[in-house]
Amino acid sequence: MPNQIKIFNKLESFNKTIEVTSDKSLSIRAVLLASQAIGVSTISNLLESEDVLNTVKSLKKLGINCKKIGNKYKIHGYGLNGFEIKKKTTIDAGNSGTLGRLILGLLVKSEKTVKIIGDKSLSKRDFSRVTEPLKKFGTNIKSKKNSLPIEILGTDFLRPINYFETRGSAQCKSAIMLAALNTPGTTIIKAKKSRNHTELLFKYLKLPIKLKSNKDFDFIEVTGLKQFNAFNYLVPGDISSSAFFIVLTALSKNSKIRIKNVNINKSRTGIITILKKMNCKISLKNKKIYKGEETSDILVESSKNIKAFSCPSSLNSSAIDEFLAIFLIAAKAKGISSFKNLGELNKKESPRLNIAVRFLKNIGIKVERQKNDIKIFGNPNLKVNKNIHIKNYLKDHRVFMMACIAALSFGGKWKINDKDSINTSFPIFIKILKKLGAKIN
Numbered sequence: 494m495p496n497q498i499k500i501f502n503k504l505e506s507f508n509k510t511i512e513v514t515s516d517k518s519l520s521i522r523a524v525l526l527a528s529q530a531i532g533v534s535t536i537s538n539l540l541e542s543e544d545v546l547n548t549v550k551s552l553k554k555l556g557i558n559c560k561k562i563g564n565k566y567k568i569h570g571y572g573l574n575g576f577e578i579k580k581k582t583t584i585d586a587g588n589s590g591t592l593g594r595l596i597l598g599l600l601v602k603s604e605k606t607v608k609i610i611g612d613k614s615l616s617k618r619d620f621s622r623v624t625e626p627l628k629k630f631g632t633n634i635k636s637k638k639n640s641l642p643i644e645i646l647g648t649d650f651l652r653p654i655n656y657f658e659t660r661g662s663a664q665c666k667s668a669i670m671l672a673a674l675n676t677p678g679t680t681i682i683k684a685k686k687s688r689n690h691t692e693l694l695f696k697y698l699k700l701p702i703k704l705k706s707n708k709d710f711d712f713i714e715v716t717g718l719k720q721f722n723a724f725n726y727l728v729p730g731d732i733s734s735s736a737f738f739i740v741l742t743a744l745s746k747n748s749k750i751r752i753k754n755v756n757i758n759k760s761r762t763g764i765i766t767i768l769k770k771m772n773c774k775i776s777l778k779n780k781k782i783y784k785g786e787e788t789s790d791i792l793v794e795s796s797k798n799i800k801a802f803s804c805p806s807s808l809n810s811s812a813i814d815e816f817l818a819i820f821l822i823a824a825k826a827k828g829i830s831s832f833k834n835l836g837e838l839n840k841k842e843s844p845r846l847n848i849a850v851r852f853l854k855n856i857g858i859k860v861e862r863q864k865n866d867i868k869i870f871g872n873p874n875l876k877v878n879k880n881i882h883i884k885n886y887l888k889d890h891r892v893f894m895m896a897c898i899a900a901l902s903f904g905g906k907w908k909i910n911d912k913d914s915i916n917t918s919f920p921i922f923i924k925i926l927k928k929l930g931a932k933i934n
Contacts, residue, residue, distance in 0.1 A: 532723030598671030603647035693785035763812025801828030826871035877905030
């Protein structure tokens with residue numbers, strides 16, 4: 494099968510320096526905000542994955558001039574609500590929940606109806622988390638079953654809202670903040686903790702934003718109708734892409750890796766916190782602050798005596814995209830690791846919690862599950878000695894990458910379908926594995 498890979502050998506020891514692809518969350522947010530700025534913004538090192546390229550295509554459909562010159566993207570914005578929208582415009586968000594949800598926030602003042610569609614996987618995901626608050630602004634939104642396709646028609650009579658975000662969804666929070674840009678008055682959000690890239694970009698762009706926080710919630714105020722100028726932005730490496738190489742190195746014998754210039758925003762580094770608690774050798778070097786975001790090189794060494802960990806749910810939002818990789822560490826740990834309140838995993842590109850439980854059992858790990866809580870009974874001597882075929886998982890890029898890391902760490906003869914799924918977030922994933930010495934057919 495052309496869209497399948499085979500891995501029949503564990504990875505030997507390695508000592509390498511790598512660079513992963515750029516941060517997807519920041520790439521999409523930078524491009525969307527550039528479309529609302531006045532003038533030509535330059536985005537360097539933009540992630541050229543399907544999700545981000547779909548964002549660029551979507552902006553072109555909305556009348557924004559986007560050009561690639563060398564390795565930089567030039568985006569010509571015409572200010573807030575500067576879109577030039579034609580009749581019967583359809584935006585295809587592909588597999589990207591970030592694009593599909595955030596672009597709705599920029600369309601709250603659209604004078605013509607815009608239809609948002611997505612692929613089979615995205616069309617199954619919940620969009621009510623953004624459509625409900627956006628309706629409160631006065632926007633006309635139509636959808637069946639709270640999912641795509643969605644039609645949105647803006648209004649000139651937007652009103653600021655006061656919203657309590659309870660899921661810990663950065664996409665919901667960001668869609669509201671983007672809508673607030675076009676709204677007179679001050680929109681107030683009380684939000685359960687989640688990644689804060691949008692807030693940091695607003696601060697860097699000197700948009701009228703006030704931030705406070707306590708242990709559980711962030712309090713955000715955005716005052717609308719403030720124009721802002723074009724900007725330059727260099728997108729750092731992605732912690733979510735780095736996660737698979739962090740785990741692979743920790744599970745490999747006599748190995749070291751340095752992952753250069755990765756975004757280590759504290760709202761995203763739950764995996765580092767969790768794996769350090771599990772006795773993995775991880776350190777951060779060459780720390781810098783870049784336009785509000787913290788970056789660093791991540792150094793990882795082979796980890797002996799990995800120990801189990803009872804993960805507090807307060808860490809969930811900062812590791813939500815990395816749990817599939819974290820579960821592989823728990824599989825090799827000494828003792829029983831527990832994870833709670835992971836229902837959000839089943840609302841991703843695929844039902845990841847369901848898939849992870851089946852996956853771990855398939856490689857010989859005992860798992861106990863109670864609704865959205867799981868216990869993983871680790872085996873420090875874990876070895877896979879059978880044929881495994883990974884298929885039928887809704888072409889989820891992170892499931893594909895988890896399977897590759899498991900095959901290279903635990904042995905066995907693996908066939909893994911849907912190689913092309915990595916194009917949504919990490920097109921060079923296999924290329925980097927081969928650089929480390931992986932034998933992949």
